[in-house]
Amino acid sequence: MEQRRRHTPSLDFVGRMDQILNRPLTVNTIDSYAEHALNEVIELIESAEDAYSHQPTIAQPTHAAAEDAALHYYGLNDAAEVLDHLSEKDAELRVIDQRIAAVATSHLVMVPPDMQPSGPNRASESTESYKQPKNQARLKTVLFLLANEFKVALDNPDEVMITEGNVGSTMMRQLPYYEVVVPSLNRTILVCDEYGNATYVFDTQKTEQLLQQQNSTEPLYNRTKCELAALITQQPDCGTALRANKHFVTNLIGELTKIKSQWWMAPRANYLDPRRSQTDDYKSIDRAARDLGVNRRVVDYALQCLEEERAGDVITNSRGTLLTREQIALVRQSLTERGYFRLPPTDYHVSYDIARAIGVSHRITTQVIEELKQEQLITGIHCRQKGAKLGKYYSPTEQEIIRQRAIDHGYIVPQAPEGYMTIMEASERLGIRFESVQHNAKKLGIVMKKYRVIEGYRPMFCLSPEQFSQIQHYREKYLNPSVEHKSSSQEG
Numbered sequence: 001m002e003q004r005r006r007h008t009p010s011l012d013f014v015g016r017m018d019q020i021l022n023r024p025l026t027v028n029t030i031d032s033y034a035e036h037a038l039n040e041v042i043e044l045i046e047s048a049e050d051a052y053s054h055q056p057t058i059a060q061p062t063h064a065a066a067e068d069a070a071l072h073y074y075g076l077n078d079a080a081e082v083l084d085h086l087s088e089k090d091a092e093l094r095v096i097d098q099r100i101a102a103v104a105t106s107h108l109v110m111v112p113p114d115m116q117p118s119g120p121n122r123a124s125e126s127t128e129s130y131k132q133p134k135n136q137a138r139l140k141t142v143l144f145l146l147a148n149e150f151k152v153a154l155d156n157p158d159e160v161m162i163t164e165g166n167v168g169s170t171m172m173r174q175l176p177y178y179e180v181v182v183p184s185l186n187r188t189i190l191v192c193d194e195y196g197n198a199t200y201v202f203d204t205q206k207t208e209q210l211l212q213q214q215n216s217t218e219p220l221y222n223r224t225k226c227e228l229a230a231l232i233t234q235q236p237d238c239g240t241a242l243r244a245n246k247h248f249v250t251n252l253i254g255e256l257t258k259i260k261s262q263w264w265m266a267p268r269a270n271y272l273d274p275r276r277s278q279t280d281d282y283k284s285i286d287r288a289a290r291d292l293g294v295n296r297r298v299v300d301y302a303l304q305c306l307e308e309e310r311a312g313d314v315i316t317n318s319r320g321t322l323l324t325r326e327q328i329a330l331v332r333q334s335l336t337e338r339g340y341f342r343l344p345p346t347d348y349h350v351s352y353d354i355a356r357a358i359g360v361s362h363r364i365t366t367q368v369i370e371e372l373k374q375e376q377l378i379t380g381i382h383c384r385q386k387g388a389k390l391g392k393y394y395s396p397t398e399q400e401i402i403r404q405r406a407i408d409h410g411y412i413v414p415q416a417p418e419g420y421m422t423i424m425e426a427s428e429r430l431g432i433r434f435e436s437v438q439h440n441a442k443k444l445g446i447v448m449k450k451y452r453v454i455e456g457y458r459p460m461f462c463l464s465p466e467q468f469s470q471i472q473h474y475r476e477k478y479l480n481p482s483v484e485h486k487s488s489s490q491e492g
Helices: 013-022 030-053 064-074 079-100 137-149 204-213 223-232 248-256 287-292 296-307 325-337 351-358 362-374 396-408 423-430 434-445 467-480
Strands: 159-165 178-183 189-191 199-203 239-242 281-284 315-316 321-325 380-385 390-395 449-451 460-463
Touching: 013 030, 013 079, 013 223, 030 137, 079 137, 137 178, 137 189, 137 248, 159 239, 189 204, 199 204, 204 223, 223 239, 239 248, 239 325, 248 467, 281 287, 287 296, 287 321, 287 325, 296 325, 315 423, 321 325, 351 396, 362 396, 423 434, 423 460, 434 467, 460 467
Parallel strands: none
Antiparallel strands: 159 178, 178 189, 189 199, 199 239, 281 321, 315 321, 380 390, 449 460
């Protein structure tokens, strides 16, 4: 065997390969995303072969053997796998183009133009640089992410419904909006490829509830940008408007997974690297939590609650703790049963809200609720609160039972009658100290009662108009006003 000094494999080829495969997906690059990477990898392999041929190497019997030797020498052993993967992604993008071309067109104009300019808060990108392209493949990007991130079958109308809108002859916009409905994700997306038009992502269920409250039957796609913005302003968690900037992919994934992605987060998906596909059957706890729309602590707790024989062993390696698809499904089932994905029905409230409504402390409300639960008169239901917290919600009927029990125990006091005043109000009217009013009332044998003065606040001791007059007459007749400010202890 020919002896030669083996140089450390150049990191240049490995580094260039990583740069190609880690290129982020954007709306401006998706059309040539896989094709461009495929051509670059082919050129990289040719460069590696050429560089290897100039080394004092052993002659190889065939071109294929020489190619394998070069790739091995430069640390590119998985080049063939990379080429196959990139070819598949390129073909997948071409199929998406065909899917878009076959979308049914509606005669309706989706997201019709506003009658007047919408002002500074309008969800558009008209202030961006003029160098930006006129059209951006946003619909293609949306469909690619649905297929790759969420395993949505784009050719199945039960999994995704796409409708193309129309464009009026007098409109400035030349390209239509599309409506993309994804039942499995509970999302409705309104997207237009023309530059300057925001992409809207709505929570289908929450939006329908909001429209029902407004007694509106108008579909989302028939609303102007101002009207869509008004819906989002009224209930921010029902939807959002996305700009087609460099964070579009990350932000869109975040909206589809119920997680608000931060601007500094790199896109989670690496669509050009085949090594990603090898780990699709496993997900980290953090990734599983993002997909489920909860925080990591919730997933950890769910795993602890699952019997070991049901969940099985949890894999731990250099990437951290990994969960199988089956384990994630068990976690989802457990969280569903416990109410983590259930939204509270209208007029259902937690104990804090009930305490505020009936005018007692939360501690008293908790005591009453526990008493009624033991008597099996109320149960409540677990529903998801803000921030992935779980709360116990009670129906209007149960709220009335709680209120009535609080009345029976004397915890709820009536509203202050007209003319009644608090001790502080009495002190201000008399021009004396708070303590002086209490001292005078005690001196006269006046018994004050508690009343609700301000809704949602604890009851306060109050004086009736007659009791106030007693104190006022007592001070005018028996006390020297000049000594008031010396010391209340000298009174009487």
